Amino acid sequence: MKAVTKAYRPISWPMKGAGGDTGTWRTHRPVVDIQKCTKCQICWIYCPEAVIDREESIVDYRYCKGCGVCAAECPTGAISMVKEE
Amino acid sequence: MKAVTKAYRPISWPMKGAGGDTGTWRTHRPVVDIQKCTKCQICWIYCPEAVIDREESIVDYRYCKGCGVCAAECPTGAISMVKEE
């Protein structure tokens, strides 16, 4: 049966930035000292925002909310939270 | 504050025979052979209808539904279920 109207439902589609460019929420940004980094992936798995690259420990600042969980959990102290100016 | 209308609620009051003269439901009536009765009060406590006198083992036939529980439970076989004509 062909529908007569377009199925007009309140539909949403998956996309990054569903909450906006959440990087603007940051007051502090995580900065990775790649020298200290052992690539243990701990920051990657705990980051609630999925913005840390698993292999390279690079942060996607467009969406990183600056929560500081990564810095708090990094076993080598490779991540420091730096105040956004 | 005095109510303006009579509180007109669907109220019911406790009374026997809330389900009618339930004795008419009987197909069989319990008849107690007072000779055999030991006044154990078993029939009294199991009667769902509360129609057996505790002391005298007398049945209130106006409401006894004739379920036969009393007869089934009487340890001395003092109660028999007799077909209503």
Place this chain on the structure above:
Amino acid sequence: MLELRINGFGGQGSVTLAHLLAQAALENGEQGQALPFFGVERRGAPVRAAVRMSPTTIHAHSQCELPDYVVVMSEKLIEEAVSEGITATGTVIINAPHAVAVGKHPTWQVDAEAIAREAGLFSADGLFINIPLFGAVCRVLNIPQKVMEQTILNKWPGSNGELNLGAARRAYNTVTQVEDSGFNMKVGCW
């Protein structure tokens, strides 16, 4: 449109009787309707059911307030049945062991209990008197015996049907019109 009311006690099978009658109407090439009145009452309480038959579509959905026929399933119900309404010339069909006349109404009597007992139609706590009554009512309504029988066989194909068939047939053939249809103070209690 023919309207009929059944007055019985809960547990006597009035709903099945109503259904059978409506089914017989269909079997007879007419429209039929069975409309039991459902209450919260447990078994033993008085119950009613309405039946309609008509060659054309039945639109009525109310209880039959002034039926052409009243089926009284127990003598105890005569007063109640009549006071609930029946047309002035309405016919009464009553289950009773002996001839009973109900007011001035043409009355038919059948001993449904005896027939059921003889046929071995025992129910959990009594007899299936609705089966003989069905036969009797069909006779009174001039529904052909064949139709009556087929209705039973449709509902109970197999050996169960045979038993019922016998009882219904018996009632069909023994239901009798009560002679004296004058107002009879001996009957009922009003």
Place this chain on the structure above:
Amino acid sequence: MLELRINGFGGQGSVTLAHLLAQAALENGEQGQALPFFGVERRGAPVRAAVRMSPTTIHAHSQCELPDYVVVMSEKLIEEAVSEGITATGTVIINAPHAVAVGKHPTWQVDAEAIAREAGLFSADGLFINIPLFGAVCRVLNIPQKVMEQTILNKWPGSNGELNLGAARRAYNTVTQVEDSGFNMKVGCW
């Protein structure tokens, strides 16, 4: 009726600022109204609040679409604030470390951040810039300093109030009208 809108970021305390202004109106013998716009946004997202003052009952309940005053809590919000609407001659009060002119609008500037920092008004993740802004706005609206101070003391009786009082007083006295109110392309990004 005077209408004022606050444009800020979530977490900057715009709701409290709106409340303080409405309370100051009451303290000033007028009617006041603070009407924050509530969104589902978490902290960091742009937020708005409306404030109205009037000598008579306020019936308006909509957001202020064309306010007489706009408080801009961060320079980043200038574009957004102006594009959301302001009367042609509407006044802007902005938190900025330096003089900023917003379009052709009479503009007042206060360095709320510096004042808050100096006063030691640290919040969970920043500074309570709403307190100095409150002082500044009162000044711009010609609300007497006494009224401004009493409003703060009503809200924070005790030592907390004292701290806030200092900052608000400071802002009240340092907020300055920006000279060049010509359309200034250097500011904002439209």
Place this chain on the structure above:
Amino acid sequence: MKAAQVTMETGAHAAALAVKSARVDVVPGYPITPQTSIMEAVAEMVENGELHARFIPVEGEHSAMAAAVAASAAGARVFTATSANGLLYMHEVLHMASGGRLPVVMCNVNRGIFAPWTLWADHQDSMAQRDTGWIQYHCSSNQEVFNTILQAFRVAEQINIPVMVNFDGFTISHCLMPLTVPPQEEIDRFLPPHEPEWRLDPAHPSSFSNVTNAPEYAPFRQMLSDDIMAAIPLVKQAAQEYKDITGMWDGDTIDTYRLEDAEVVAFAVNSMAAELRLSVDILREQGIKAGLLRPRLYLPFPAEDIINALPQNAQVMVLDRNYNFGHPGGILAAELKSVLFGRRNDITVKNRVMGIGGIDLTRRFMADEIRAMMDD
């Protein structure tokens, strides 16, 4: 092609047979008198293999409708049924079904509502759901129940709006009458498989009914309001095509009887409207030019069809089986007046409430009432 089959069925069983004919996929259900018989029949059909579907015996009606809408969102054809307080308990989810544009079909077996408890028919239950955004039919016979459920699925799935099929408890649900079940091929022709344009599909992930800002929320809701109105032609088309295929007709949006020259028009829904035909005959015999207008489609309210059908200067006697609390009288009367206002000032509308909590509505009683209303 096999011929249609005629058997004697109760209204409740007619509904269950329609569920089978519609090849429904999922039926969440919860018992309540007088609806229970539908669920019992469906459970039986599912377990004995007559109907290839899932029956979900949920723990309450809020859950019944919650399971129904979710199964519908997953792409299934879904049916459920309820009555009275069961319907009231679903209320929140009824709104979700319409707002989510989920084409669930539900039978409501009309029954008066608590408090106090009653088991018998009136229309307060379904009429109190008039603001939930459902399409609502009212049926006046067992056959119409069967036919309407099939039409309801078609309309619901065309326009993505849920449909409630109402009929009176006991008076119809437990009333045995002849039922014609058309051959399955005819039904399949009338009601092809449900192929929703959107469903919950891991291959194409998308979300349904997130939080929505006002600038998007408002048009969604406006479209729902518009689309409900747009169901009217679909209801007519469904009735017509059903007739073309099966030969059966119960009216489309409205059903009328001796209306053309009527001066007094009875206006009512559901089983009482069937009985009213007989009342009309009685009144005609008494010399009153009576007629009947029965909205078969209650919502969307078929205003234009009613306005066009009402004879000039008619007195319309609205017999409501419900209360329009906060106004004197009943809901149907108010709805009718609201659509006649400014359009048909020639019409007089009179109104009585009757049949509440199962009070029997006989042809004679209603004829008497209508006659009495002429002096109101």
Place this chain on the structure above:
Amino acid sequence: MKAAQVTMETGAHAAALAVKSARVDVVPGYPITPQTSIMEAVAEMVENGELHARFIPVEGEHSAMAAAVAASAAGARVFTATSANGLLYMHEVLHMASGGRLPVVMCNVNRGIFAPWTLWADHQDSMAQRDTGWIQYHCSSNQEVFNTILQAFRVAEQINIPVMVNFDGFTISHCLMPLTVPPQEEIDRFLPPHEPEWRLDPAHPSSFSNVTNAPEYAPFRQMLSDDIMAAIPLVKQAAQEYKDITGMWDGDTIDTYRLEDAEVVAFAVNSMAAELRLSVDILREQGIKAGLLRPRLYLPFPAEDIINALPQNAQVMVLDRNYNFGHPGGILAAELKSVLFGRRNDITVKNRVMGIGGIDLTRRFMADEIRAMMDD
């Protein structure tokens, strides 16, 4: 006697203060935006001893209303509050409250309903409860919220019908404005202790709401319908006495503005009706003889007061913040037309739906809409 106190309060807090002033006994509550602030304030007042009452943190709104009605039946003065889907989830128990004649007072903080989710104001939630048998007020300011809750208890307890006090989410609930709280002695004079004629009392056992046969059920329900209508004079009396005691007045059943000579009448409820005063001023400035009629009492619908108040030949512009699904437009318009039908054929009624899901309704926008409607 102490003087009245003026403080700045949100609408939600005004409601909580009214609960305290009314010396409420039991408050079952469940959070939902934007109502939550009321419950939080009440919980705080109870725990810090300001209010001698029980706060019951139930697990959902069906339970909230279930606890409320039962506590009321036990003889307590009971308050609760909700919004949107919380209200919808209570629906079944709302019917029980009215059918049981239990004088619960509830605030509904108006919010648009699911699906999809929205947090912001419209009136679909409460208007969809119009058939539940509750008295409904709509408030247009914080002060009116406070005043109305007290008046609501009085009316509810006089006539044994529950009352819903509606006001817009955020626009009123979170809007800070001056609030005058009259001295407790004045309030006690206006609202004496609740002494129900009937309650659950082991000394006088009786039962509430058993199964009821139709011949008794129908008159119960008819009396409910009648008594709701009988609330109209009580509402007027309560407003008048409240004014006599406290000096405050928000209108009684209706509130009007520049209506006497109006040719164009704006008709709306709740906070938008407050803003509409300003729209009326704008229109007047533009040379249009505009006025405002705000039903403060929505249900029972004050039909006579409206009919008497509307100037001859007026064009009534009904601004609905809800949909009347199954009809084009909104519910208020339909209700108004239904009562004007056959009574005021001189009146023209026009209708637009607006402000759905929190769309901001400014004085200018509404003035523009009204002007545009003149050409509809």
Place this chain on the structure above:
Amino acid sequence: MTTSIKQLPDIEQVLSGNGACGGCPATMGLRVVGKALGSNAIMLLTPSCAVASMGMTPKLGYNWPCINICFASAGSSASGITHAVEIMQEKGRLQGELPTVFTWTGDGGTYDIGFQALSAAAERNDNIIHFCYNNEAYSNTGVQRSGATPRGCFTTTTPTGKRQPKKNLALLMLEHNIPYVATANVAYPGDLYDKVVKAKNTPGTKYIEILAPCYLGWQFDMSETVQMSRAAVRCGAWLLWEAENGKINFNNPSARIISGKKAAEPVDEYLMNQGRFNRLLKGPDATQRIAEIQGDIDREIAFMRERAKITV
């Protein structure tokens, strides 16, 4: 020592001539409950046979102030009443002893549609007694399955026998850490009486579940209500226990089964005597399905035996 029949008080709170079926286990149990609670109590009922049994307005077959409430709300409505009477007493508007607030609810209203409100009342530990008379089905609407219907049982919505085992609701309520939980059975009135007295004298939320074999749903002769109740205990399909502050004690005859002094009877006879298992017993997979039912019972006995050892 269990109170003997002769020691039970005279008071009758269930009045003769009510609307229940003959042989009804619910009224049978409620009579005993009434003797324990006395008249100073307020009763709440959800839709069920117990409501149908009250009689129709304006007649009432129970001698308490009763309120009929919505089906999903026994727990929360009871909370509302208990808070109402408590605060009214605090404020001096109620004199005398506080009435006991109790719900009288079927298994449908307890295991299914009413579970949430009950669970929440228990979490708040509101001062109520919730009674569940468990006839293992929705009897009032004509015998449909409930969460209390045992596996294998026929109802109108499980026409080939229910596939899932029942919930153990008394256990679930126990794990809510409420001060008193008990199971009872109409065949053991003294035991039931004692439990209700304890519950009445314990503040907080109390739960008592009473097995109530219903001849209509279970399909046996109505005179056998007590026999069937006893049979359920003997085969271990029903265990009698109580838990005061979480400590479980079993009551006889279940105590003997649990302690191993007496083996539970095999379930077969119990099943055979009930029409509701009939079709299953005649089916081709009868042995397997009986084994399933026996397995459920064995598991529960073993489980409860172990559970009772936990006394923290």
Place this chain on the structure above:
Amino acid sequence: MTTSIKQLPDIEQVLSGNGACGGCPATMGLRVVGKALGSNAIMLLTPSCAVASMGMTPKLGYNWPCINICFASAGSSASGITHAVEIMQEKGRLQGELPTVFTWTGDGGTYDIGFQALSAAAERNDNIIHFCYNNEAYSNTGVQRSGATPRGCFTTTTPTGKRQPKKNLALLMLEHNIPYVATANVAYPGDLYDKVVKAKNTPGTKYIEILAPCYLGWQFDMSETVQMSRAAVRCGAWLLWEAENGKINFNNPSARIISGKKAAEPVDEYLMNQGRFNRLLKGPDATQRIAEIQGDIDREIAFMRERAKITV
């Protein structure tokens, strides 16, 4: 062996830039759940932070087909979907592997308003996974008490600290006899992952509850989400366990606490680090109220230790 972080799959079902607060434990946990479930799944959400985190229409921060449903309905709506996809597959209208149907629900939607529907789904043993991310309050409406709020905790509706202990919902679900129940914690992603994989591969109803310390409700710094999660486990306020077909196994570090290899830390520090217990710690009856909380924890450890010994 627990899966190590490096072994976890790459797949991301939670998309960057969603609407959750920074440091949100719910999205943190959901990321791991996504890795275990993969993309062939259908997600149901009840009103909660998880809904607010999705973003506003027409944007979606999760990479599954999602349906927002009414608050009281997670269990039944999930049943509806699972039956729908199963029957559509049976009828040939769906091809390929059946999607996993799972709910992602807060403690409010699980312990309180959603408990009944969940309990009923479990009784039917419908094929779903119910996840409860437990932040011990109604966070989305501004932190009110729930049935999961522990004793002594401040919320806006318990301004002097909650008086009742929390429900043990995982235990209650275990006593529903469903095939899989587990507790987890965002600080232990490998453990969580393994549990979700097991649940995915088990037919029937599965329940997984994840402790989700929420800085907003618990009042700590948002960078400490993982620390606080770990601290809850260390002091025994949260126990990690799973039960396959009713047999409980504890997971480390809880296993060590249960076995007595390592004592649970005293609760004091855990409480002190959270603003939500602040006022209580400052109150005059602080020692007593801390003792109550410690008592609740001690009791639960002792209880679960014993409960795990029951293996029938």
